[in-house]
Amino acid sequence: MRIAFIGGGNMATALISRLFASRHNVDRIQVADPGTGVRERLQKQWPVTCFKQTADALKGMDAIVLAVKPQVLPMVLEEIGSLVTSEQLVISIVAGIPTSQIAARLKSNPPIVRTMPNTPALIGLGITGIYARVNCSLAQREMTQNLMESAGEVIWLDKESLLDVVTAVSGSGPAYFYYLIESLRNAGTRLGLPVDVAAKLALYTAYGASTMAVQSDLDVTELRHRVTTKGGTTEAALEQLNAGHFEQLIDSAINAATKRGQELANKAERL
Numbered sequence: 001m002r003i004a005f006i007g008g009g010n011m012a013t014a015l016i017s018r019l020f021a022s023r024h025n026v027d028r029i030q031v032a033d034p035g036t037g038v039r040e041r042l043q044k045q046w047p048v049t050c051f052k053q054t055a056d057a058l059k060g061m062d063a064i065v066l067a068v069k070p071q072v073l074p075m076v077l078e079e080i081g082s083l084v085t086s087e088q089l090v091i092s093i094v095a096g097i098p099t100s101q102i103a104a105r106l107k108s109n110p111p112i113v114r115t116m117p118n119t120p121a122l123i124g125l126g127i128t129g130i131y132a133r134v135n136c137s138l139a140q141r142e143m144t145q146n147l148m149e150s151a152g153e154v155i156w157l158d159k160e161s162l163l164d165v166v167t168a169v170s171g172s173g174p175a176y177f178y179y180l181i182e183s184l185r186n187a188g189t190r191l192g193l194p195v196d197v198a199a200k201l202a203l204y205t206a207y208g209a210s211t212m213a214v215q216s217d218l219d220v221t222e223l224r225h226r227v228t229t230k231g232g233t234t235e236a237a238l239e240q241l242n243a244g245h246f247e248q249l250i251d252s253a254i255n256a257a258t259k260r261g262q263e264l265a266n267k268a269e270r271l
């Protein structure tokens with residue numbers, strides 16, 4: 001794989017580090033980023049070649065990963081619009097920007113995939129939703145899969161609009177789990193536990209429960225039932241969550257995030 005990253009920030013660094021850690025067949029990695037410090041850091045850590053000018057990083061690459069902030073993307077597309085060839089695969093990890101918006105600015109009609117990773121990608125435990133436009137070859141889909149799999153699991157979607165739901169569930173998802181961990185910590189503290197003890201209990205319970213659920217063949221509902229004894233403490237807590245309409249609350253939260261994702265995508269279409 002010969003990959004150019006446009007933008008050498010958090011997500012690009014995560015993918016580059018995971019690509020080298022996972023020993024994928026990486027022939028060449030080039031990065032374009034305006035930050036001198038960013039370029040120096042990347043070149044010091046990995047065998048990558050960095051460029052200040054975006055245009056310089058593209059030549060001879062099989063794939064071009066768009067890894068800049070959404071507000072910077074129009075400028076980048078303007079710059080690379082006539083340079084990307086029809087054989088180069090464009091992989092966008094930019095949140096909320098539809099592929100039609102990217103395609104409209106790239107003159108050679110290259111294949112484009114849009115991905116939605118999440119921050120645990122930084123430690124190789126991410127999950128990424130991927131949508132490929134019809135003109136992506138099987139080899140290009142495999143290249144995308146290899147790149148994103150180096151940072152965790154991948155899920156392919158056959159409708160681009162579903163990426164808004166992926167963004168709501170897993171893209172924003174880490175924040176919901178952090179909120180739950182914070183709430184457990186605060187509740188334990190209010191009932192008398194020292195804050196560091198409550199924090200550790202909440203954190204390792206989340207870690208243990210999710211690791212067990214990932215490793216188990218059982219559905220999470222069954223795992224929950226197995227912890228819940230009739231008339232016991234877990235049941236008393238779950239009754240309170242149900243009385244507060246916990247599931248409906250999560251449902252409205254995910255609906256709100258999905259709707260916001262659609263609004264942002266529509267706004268981007270009008271840029």
Ligand SMILES: NC(=O)c1ccc[n+]([C@@H]2O[C@H](COP(=O)([O-])OP(=O)(O)OC[C@H]3O[C@@H](n4cnc5c(N)ncnc54)[C@H](OP(=O)(O)O)[C@@H]3O)[C@@H](O)[C@H]2O)c1
Nearest residue numbers: 007008009010011032033067068069070093094095117119
């Ligand atoms: N972080 C997440 O959880 C997450 C999850 C899914 C998707 N994403 C998406 O991933 C993308 C990158 O996010 P990030 O957190 O990695 O952002 P980031 O850390 O800010 O990285 C973006 C990098 O691009 C550089 N840049 C700015 N203008 C450029 C240009 N014209 N050409 C090349 N590079 C340029 C920036 O430099 P300066 O800082 O000097 O401007 C910065 O180093 C975003 O679109 C985001 O939506 C992020």
